[in-house]
Amino acid sequence: SAVISQKPSRDICQRGTSLTIQCQVDSQVTMMFWYRQQPGQSLTLIATANQGSEATYESGFVIDKFPISRPNLTFSTLTVSNMSPEDSSIYLCSGDRIYGYTFGSGTRLTVV
């Protein structure tokens, strides 16, 4: 299956700042997904990103807060903007391959 490299693996950020998370896939994927996961909980979809088009955001998530780029079929970024402590979470990217969805290892974000 495709391998997704996600970075940074963790970061501690000051409130009011922004963090950009990068995901690089070792093969082309049609769709990429960005999730948020609180420790011990399920995954919450933030948005779906297709190459060359605007990302589609789920209810409760907006582009100004979580801008996403998808410049090609192997790369995507998620920015968490104007962070507050409530944004502390694990952020995961996922790529959709024909045989299933594969995930990066996640970015553990702590906002102080």
Added chain:
Amino acid sequence: QQQVKQSPQSLIVQKGGISIINCAYENTAFDYFPWYQQFPGKGPALLIAIRPDVSEKKEGRFTISFNKSAKQFSLHIMDSQPGDSATYFCAASPRNAGNNRKLIWGLGTSLGVNP
């Protein structure tokens, strides 16, 4: 509204025993049902998946049983090992829905296997 209901929330079994996790779904458009395994500090990893044209799929010690009429599917882990201790998620999606192939997730089951 939880479209994929997973149970139990947590499960403890003895080494060598059978672990069973159940999921139920509501949307009849779902046609792809994967199970994911997640270890602490890691992203979910695809374990096994099934489509509704078969009632069972087995890969090693892991088996999915699927009941289309009841809209239920379950994961069976045979000969459970301490290394199987992880969180397991079921999910579902309309696989052929074009750009709407997002996964709908269960809430997860924390499995502990006692040595």
